Amino acid sequence: MSKHIVFLIHGVGNHPKGWSKDVVKKIDDLAARYDTMSGKLSDQLDFVEICYGDIFDKQLARWEDDFDAIKAAALNAQVTDALSWLDGATKGGLAWDTVGDVLLFLSKTTRMAAVTKVMADIGAVVAKEKGGDTEFSILAHSLGTAVAMEAVSGLAMAPAGSQALPPKFLFTEAFMVANTSRLLQRKDLQAYTTSSLLPKKYKASGKCVTYRNYYHRLDPIPWVRRFDLQTTDVDGYRVFAMDHYYQRDLHALEHYLEHPALHGPLMRLGDVANLPVKKLNDAIADFHGTQRFGGEFSKVAEVETFINDIGAVAKPNPETEDDLVGQMKFIIAALKEML
Amino acid sequence: MRRRLVLLLALLLAPIGAASAQTLAQCESGKAEAPATVSCVAKWAEDQLAKVAADKDEMCGIVRFQGRLRQLDIDAKAIADSGRSSMLPADFAMQKASMPGTEAKARALFWGEVDEVLLTLGEDVEPLPVGACFIRSKPLAKMLEDTAEKVASFVGAYNKPMQQAGAVSLRTLSDTWQWIITDGFGQFPWERALDDALDHSAMSPFKLPSRQLIFFHPSVGAEILGGSRWTDLRSRTSLFVEPIGLLRYRFDIPNGKRDYWGLSALVVLNADEPPGVGGLLRMNKLAIGVVRHYSSDHSGLSGKWAVTATIELLERVQSARKKVGDAADNIKSRAKLGGADGPGGE
Numbered sequence: 001m002s003k004h005i006v007f008l009i010h011g012v013g014n015h016p017k018g019w020s021k022d023v024v025k026k027i028d029d030l031a032a033r034y035d036t037m038s039g040k041l042s043d044q045l046d047f048v049e050i051c052y053g054d055i056f057d058k059q060l061a062r063w064e065d066d067f068d069a070i071k072a073a074a075l076n077a078q079v080t081d082a083l084s085w086l087d088g089a090t091k092g093g094l095a096w097d098t099v100g101d102v103l104l105f106l107s108k109t110t111r112m113a114a115v116t117k118v119m120a121d122i123g124a125v126v127a128k129e130k131g132g133d134t135e136f137s138i139l140a141h142s143l144g145t146a147v148a149m150e151a152v153s154g155l156a157m158a159p160a161g162s163q164a165l166p167p168k169f170l171f172t173e174a175f176m177v178a179n180t181s182r183l184l185q186r187k188d189l190q191a192y193t194t195s196s197l198l199p200k201k202y203k204a205s206g207k208c209v210t211y212r213n214y215y216h217r218l219d220p221i222p223w224v225r226r227f228d229l230q231t232t233d234v235d236g237y238r239v240f241a242m243d244h245y246y247q248r249d250l251h252a253l254e255h256y257l258e259h260p261a262l263h264g265p266l267m268r269l270g271d272v273a274n275l276p277v278k279k280l281n282d283a284i285a286d287f288h289g290t291q292r293f294g295g296e297f298s299k300v301a302e303v304e305t306f307i308n309d310i311g312a313v314a315k316p317n318p319e320t321e322d323d324l325v326g327q328m329k330f331i332i333a334a335l336k337e338m339l
Numbered sequence: 340m341r342r343r344l345v346l347l348l349a350l351l352l353a354p355i356g357a358a359s360a361q362t363l364a365q366c367e368s369g370k371a372e373a374p375a376t377v378s379c380v381a382k383w384a385e386d387q388l389a390k391v392a393a394d395k396d397e398m399c400g401i402v403r404f405q406g407r408l409r410q411l412d413i414d415a416k417a418i419a420d421s422g423r424s425s426m427l428p429a430d431f432a433m434q435k436a437s438m439p440g441t442e443a444k445a446r447a448l449f450w451g452e453v454d455e456v457l458l459t460l461g462e463d464v465e466p467l468p469v470g471a472c473f474i475r476s477k478p479l480a481k482m483l484e485d486t487a488e489k490v491a492s493f494v495g496a497y498n499k500p501m502q503q504a505g506a507v508s509l510r511t512l513s514d515t516w517q518w519i520i521t522d523g524f525g526q527f528p529w530e531r532a533l534d535d536a537l538d539h540s541a542m543s544p545f546k547l548p549s550r551q552l553i554f555f556h557p558s559v560g561a562e563i564l565g566g567s568r569w570t571d572l573r574s575r576t577s578l579f580v581e582p583i584g585l586l587r588y589r590f591d592i593p594n595g596k597r598d599y600w601g602l603s604a605l606v607v608l609n610a611d612e613p614p615g616v617g618g619l620l621r622m623n624k625l626a627i628g629v630v631r632h633y634s635s636d637h638s639g640l641s642g643k644w645a646v647t648a649t650i651e652l653l654e655r656v657q658s659a660r661k662k663v664g665d666a667a668d669n670i671k672s673r674a675k676l677g678g679a680d681g682p683g684g685e
Contacts, residue, residue, distance in 0.1 A: 002488075055517065055520070058517065058520050058521050059520050062520060062521060062525055063525070063527065063528065066525050066527070066558070069558075069559055070557055070558070070559055070578070072559075073559040073576055073578065106535075107531050107532070107535060108531075108534075108535050108538070108542055108548075109516070109519060109520060109526075109531065109548065110520065111542075112516050112542070112544050113513070113516035113517050113519070113520055115544050116509065116512050116513040116516050116544045117513045117516075117517070119509050119512075119513065119544060120506070120509040120510040120512070120513040123502075123505060123506040123509045123510075124506045124509075124510065126502070126506075127499070127502035127503045127505065127506040128503075128506075129495075130492075130495065130496075130499075131492065131495075132431070132432070132487075132488045132489065132490070132491030132492030132493070132494070132495050133432075133433065133488045133491065133492075135432075135433075135434060135435065150544070154543075154544040154545075157543075157545075158505065158509070158545070159545060160425070161504065161505065161508055162505050162508040162509055162512065162545065163426065163501065163502070163505040164502050164503075164505040164506040164509055165502070165505075166426045166427065166428060166429040166494075166495075166498045166502065167426055167427070167428040167429065168428035168429045168430055168432075169429050169432070170429075170432070170434060170450060172434050172435060172436075186542060188541045188542050188543070189542075199451075200450060200451035201450075201451045204451070206451075209434045209435075209436045209447065209450050209451075210436060210437050232439070233437070233439045233440065234439045234468070236436070236437075236451075238437070264442075265437075265442065268442070268444065269435070272435075272443075272444055272460055272461070272462055276462075277441060277442050277443050277462060277463075280442055281442070
């Protein structure tokens with residue numbers, strides 16, 4: 001039987017080794033709700049966890065250690081005080097976990113260190129596979145979508161001697177959830193043009209068959225400089241705006257997975273019989289209607305209050321590149337309101 | 340028109356008829372990493388397709404597949420003739436693709452190329468894009484799929500050593516970037532931010548930094564101050580601040596070498612003396628410098644001279660001094676023993 005490997009790439013926050021276990025369990029639980037599903041989805045798909053957060057941890061630990069050495073020498077109180085914000089850098093917190101990861105990703109050295117780690121991890125798995133019929137897909141969330149864009153582009157442009165992917169290699173599907181690849185693009189790697197993580201029918205050097213772009217209409221993170229390729233499924237691009245409410249943390253990957261528009265196509269990667277097209281379409285329609293809310297929300301009024309509260313947070317211009325600070329402040333404020 | 344079609348088919352099929360039939364066993368007995376083995380399986384696959392009968396609507400699948408097999412054979416021969424190693428394209432890796440306007444899928448060969456072939460997975464994918472080459476016949480689809488898988492596995496086996504070497508190279512690259520963070524020169528956040536702002540060169544995972552800016556970099560080191568005799572030397576811990584400097588990295592990745600060296604201005608601060616100014620030369624974690632302190636009345640740089648060193652350099656020097664000292668003591672004690680045991684000694 002053919003094999004399908006799905007690389008799971010996490011977003012901001014703390015994601016130590018083993019982080020994907022709960023995500024895979026969630027996927028299995030969601031798939032098990034359908035009577036067309038036989039067995040566990042994780043038996044049909046090989047989920048491969050990708051970690052890059054340890055790079056950011058190493059950087060923070062280095063700064064903390066270097067600061068500690070200065071502090072320990074107790075030589076000059078003014079210098080020690082000026083550096084005191086580095087103290088406890090590795091301990092985190094909501095603001096630091098969210099913004100800190102993004103700031104570290106914006107810094108060239110930590111960005112390249114994280115990206116090359118992901119490149120090496122994906123390259124090692126692809127290079128090891130023997131089967132002529134193994135397929136590969138990517139499920140990336142939040143900051144992970146920008147990391148995925150960088151890593152796939154790096155793998156595609158690798159010079160001779162560093163190529164782990166053969167020419168004309170394609171990922172079957174790229175599930176880009178709460179997509180930040182356009183927000184975090186750089187001058188030399190633009191999400192719509194020079195990136196290699198694009199559908200092949202949209203760009204000849206694109207590295208995926210189908211690109212699925214997901215955002216929740218109230219999630220602040222993909223809202224700023226939203227990724228929105230101006231094409232359709234004729235070119236292999238599919239976009240889905242979600243509007244379901246099952247937990248306050250709308251940005252969480254688990255919340256996005258709750259929607260059949262995401263877990264449905266994942267199920268069909270294993271076998272199209274896992275969820276026939278009509279059943280998938282019906283499930284998606286239910287999530288616009290009777291199944292629109294649940295979980296932490298038991299009443300319509302609760303959902304409406306929640307929507308209004310988040311909507312009340314003052315919004316910056318989401319498109320301008322000059323107001324990154326304002327956009328980050330909006331994201332933090334909206335996340336605080338959500339949580 | 341019909342005559343032209345027959346002629347075209349004859350031309351396409353002629354090379355297959357002329358060559359002897361290839362068996363898969365012959366190909367499997369060849370070396371996986373040899374281009375000739377890939378040529379062998381390309382010919383085997385062509386032989387298989389030559390035996391297939393198909394409706395005229397589905398001939399496109401066979402013709403396109405054969406065209407690709409011919410190209411694969413040409414590419415493999417070109418590699419063999421050149422004597423160079425280069426990968427072959429993964430053209431025969433099949434994908435499951437969702438069709439436009441539906442989530443229904445088909446298997447796809449040569450996805451996104453002008454000679455794309457779609458094979459039924461049993462789902463209703465109509466209406467298909469105009470001009471699509473779609474194999475509805477399940478037996479034909481299965482045959483093409485199985486043949487493609489076989490060819491893909493041979494191409495994959497050929498590419499594998501190069502892919503694995505590439506993966507190793509990527510891992511070394513990744514380790515090097517991480518080394519810069521954990522063991523390289525530890526730029527503080529403001530240095531990193533300024534360096535990034537001033538560096539307009541193109542960013543690439545394959546372009547390791549060649550230089551880094553040093554900007555108000557604090558660290559702790561040792562000052563060595565002297566008196567009129569070398570036995571008066573004493574060291575004290577001081578705060579170093581390098582207001583400006585430049586560092587260069589040098590990487591020799593195949594040989595596992597990673598080094599940096601730099602030069603910077605230096606200000607030394609400690610509680611016992613007015614500040615000292617000078618310069619610092621560093622080589623990896625070892626650094627040595629010279630400073631002159633301001634005089635006690637702050638009238639100018641006429642205070643004490645001092646040599647500065649990082650703790651790591653001092654430790655190396657201490658360790659070397661200790662070894663020399665131990666060796667000298669050893670020689671002395673042997674000499675004493677030799678004198679005691681010599682003629683007239685007890």
